[in-house]
Amino acid sequence: MKNYFYINFEKYWLINLRWLAVIFLLFTPFILEKIFKVHIDPTTIYIISFFILTYNFIFFIIYKKLNLNKDVLDNKNVLFDNSQIILDIICLTLLLHFYGGIENLFVFYYIFHVIISSIILEKKYAFLQMTFIVFLFIAMALGEYSGLLKHYNIPNFINLSLYADSLFVTGMIIVFSSTMFISFYMASTISEKLRKREKELYEANRLLEVKDKIKNEYVLRVSHDIKGHIAAIQNCIYPIKDKYLGDLNDDQKNLLKRANVRCEKLMQFVKMLLNLTIIKLKQEDEKEKFNPIEVIKKAIDMVLPTAKSKNITIKSDFNLDNIMIIWNKPELNLVITELLTNAIKYTPEKGKIFLETKTKNNFFYIEIKDTGIGIPEIEKKNIFNEFFRATNAKEIEPISSGLGLAMVKQIIDKNNSEIEVDSELNKGTAFIIKIKYT
Amino acid sequence: MKKVLLVDDDPDFVESIRLILEKEAYQIIVANSGEEGYRKAKSQRPDLIILDVMLETIDKGFEISRRLKQDAELKKIPILMLTAIKEITGMNMNQIGGYLNDISDPNYFSNPSINAPNINNLIYYADAFYEKPIIPAEFLNKVKILLSK
Numbered sequence: 001m002k003n004y005f006y007i008n009f010e011k012y013w014l015i016n017l018r019w020l021a022v023i024f025l026l027f028t029p030f031i032l033e034k035i036f037k038v039h040i041d042p043t044t045i046y047i048i049s050f051f052i053l054t055y056n057f058i059f060f061i062i063y064k065k066l067n068l069n070k071d072v073l074d075n076k077n078v079l080f081d082n083s084q085i086i087l088d089i090i091c092l093t094l095l096l097h098f099y100g101g102i103e104n105l106f107v108f109y110y111i112f113h114v115i116i117s118s119i120i121l122e123k124k125y126a127f128l129q130m131t132f133i134v135f136l137f138i139a140m141a142l143g144e145y146s147g148l149l150k151h152y153n154i155p156n157f158i159n160l161s162l163y164a165d166s167l168f169v170t171g172m173i174i175v176f177s178s179t180m181f182i183s184f185y186m187a188s189t190i191s192e193k194l195r196k197r198e199k200e201l202y203e204a205n206r207l208l209e210v211k212d213k214i215k216n217e218y219v220l221r222v223s224h225d226i227k228g229h230i231a232a233i234q235n236c237i238y239p240i241k242d243k244y245l246g247d248l249n250d251d252q253k254n255l256l257k258r259a260n261v262r263c264e265k266l267m268q269f270v271k272m273l274l275n276l277t278i279i280k281l282k283q284e285d286e287k288e289k290f291n292p293i294e295v296i297k298k299a300i301d302m303v304l305p306t307a308k309s310k311n312i313t314i315k316s317d318f319n320l321d322n323i324m325i326i327w328n329k330p331e332l333n334l335v336i337t338e339l340l341t342n343a344i345k346y347t348p349e350k351g352k353i354f355l356e357t358k359t360k361n362n363f364f365y366i367e368i369k370d371t372g373i374g375i376p377e378i379e380k381k382n383i384f385n386e387f388f389r390a391t392n393a394k395e396i397e398p399i400s401s402g403l404g405l406a407m408v409k410q411i412i413d414k415n416n417s418e419i420e421v422d423s424e425l426n427k428g429t430a431f432i433i434k435i436k437y438t
Numbered sequence: 439m440k441k442v443l444l445v446d447d448d449p450d451f452v453e454s455i456r457l458i459l460e461k462e463a464y465q466i467i468v469a470n471s472g473e474e475g476y477r478k479a480k481s482q483r484p485d486l487i488i489l490d491v492m493l494e495t496i497d498k499g500f501e502i503s504r505r506l507k508q509d510a511e512l513k514k515i516p517i518l519m520l521t522a523i524k525e526i527t528g529m530n531m532n533q534i535g536g537y538l539n540d541i542s543d544p545n546y547f548s549n550p551s552i553n554a555p556n557i558n559n560l561i562y563y564a565d566a567f568y569e570k571p572i573i574p575a576e577f578l579n580k581v582k583i584l585l586s587k
Contacts, residue, residue, distance in 0.1 A: 242574050
């Protein structure tokens with residue numbers, strides 16, 4: 001469970017920044033020399049650079065080995081981030097001390113550490129880091145002022161001994177400490193607010209998911225109950241309709257037939273709703289590696305009788321046999337069967353359905369094309385919506401669930417694949433499924 | 439006259455199935471719960487058991503069929519499982535390759551291991567499955583095949 005939110009940085013952000021800092025540090029003596037004609041002895045810079053490189057490398061290894069999860073606040077993460085920042089602060093202080101103490105203009109760079117720790121650390125740790133900086137700075141300033149620490153002068157830079165000037169040292173300490181505190185206060189307040197909002201968003205999202213699940217379970221229960229009742233009604237109608245219990249007159253037959261058709265439609269609808277809901281409720285699916293061609297062939301076999309009854313021919317063309325995909329196998333069957341059933345339903349008698357497969361750029365394509373009624377241009381964008389039915393489809397088939405394509409889309413999304421539709425009114429429709437193959 | 443034991447707790451299903459089976463001159467014994475069905479199977483020795491999956495519990499029928507098939511004396515009696523709950527039990531019976539473990543499967547009689555197929559790591563002991571609602575002609579045909587086995 002997330003109980004604390006880091007602002008999400010790139011994984012190696014701090015570590016990468018540090019590599020850059022070292023490069024910058026190594027170039028500083030040259031820049032000072034060439035541009036500002038200030039000569040310094042770079043030995044200490046090299047030693048400290050080497051130290052930074054060493055611990056940065058160690059942190060890099062630790063980060064990689066431990067595979068720290070930056071989303072979760074645990075002791076490991078706290079220790080990891082805090083120790084990095086502490087070492088950085090110590091290195092900066094050492095550099096300042098060996099190159100002019102409080103006279104060194106790079107004292108401003110402490111602000112970066114305050115800002116970084118205020119953003120990525122909890123407020124209490126950021127405060128401690130800030131205090132640590134102020135403490136080190138004051139210790140350095142007073143140490144050099146009192147003579148307890150040696151002052152290293154930068155020749156040709158500041159020839160006044162500012163470090164020994166009581167007014168300058170006092171002023172510097174006051175301004176520096178207040179700058180650090182204000183930076184800490186501002187950065188940590190803002191980041192705390194952002195973090196709170198991120199947490200609220202996360203909670204809201206989670207709540208939505210929970211509610212959606214409850215809704216789906218409710219739909220599942222209700223539709224399952226309804227299905228039981230319809231099955232019972234049909235069970236009572238069939239023996240009469242099929243004349244197992246004696247003959248019927250034409251009027252009785254007529255009405256019973258109508259009742260039966262409605263029952264069957266209702267059953268189809270409820271089954272579709274059940275299928276769709278179950279697919280939505282299943283979070284993790286059993287995906288497997290298989291050859292999709294067999295599944296497609298089976299799906300064609302399943303719809304063949306329906307196609308024949310309308311004199312529709314199904315032509316298929318599989319020009320590749322050794323393709324393997326990672327998908328949920330029964331769900332692929334469901335998708336192909338549904339698309340073929342749809343094609344048959346909305347194609348006039350003696351029409352044609354083409355099923356073709358091909359591969360291109362690591363993708364496996366299944367195209368199901370018909371010579372049916374097509375989809376009106378402005379309604380194309382809605383066809384995958386639950387309960388949506390195209391106006392011309394309603395004319396042909398007044399009673400239908402409008403759930404079939406919604407289910408298809410749901411399955412395609414769950415299996416990380418894509419589906420496209422290409423259609424021309426009164427000419428036909430083509431659905432193209434795009435699956436990554438292995 | 440062949441004896442058929444019908445185990446189902448839904449009176450509407452019982453009544454409609456009883457009517458068509460009686461028309462075909464089978465003797466029908468009805469049990470309204472799984473336990474009653476098991477007792478009647480023991481005492482009456484039917485020639486066929488038609489067993490609903492959802493009885494006292496959601497899968498009581500499976501428990502009863504397992505107990506029947508593990509009983510040395512009763513295991514010869516064919517069992518026809520009735521189900522309306524394939525979605526819930528996750529048995530995708532007719533999604534791929536038709537009914538699993540069904541007598542309409544051409545391999546059914548040649549492959550005895552199919553009598554206890556492994557579906558989703560669960561073993562269902564049944565000789566055939568039929569999904570409700572019942573279409574009389576189809577259902578009677580299935581009953582006839584099971585009885586002639």
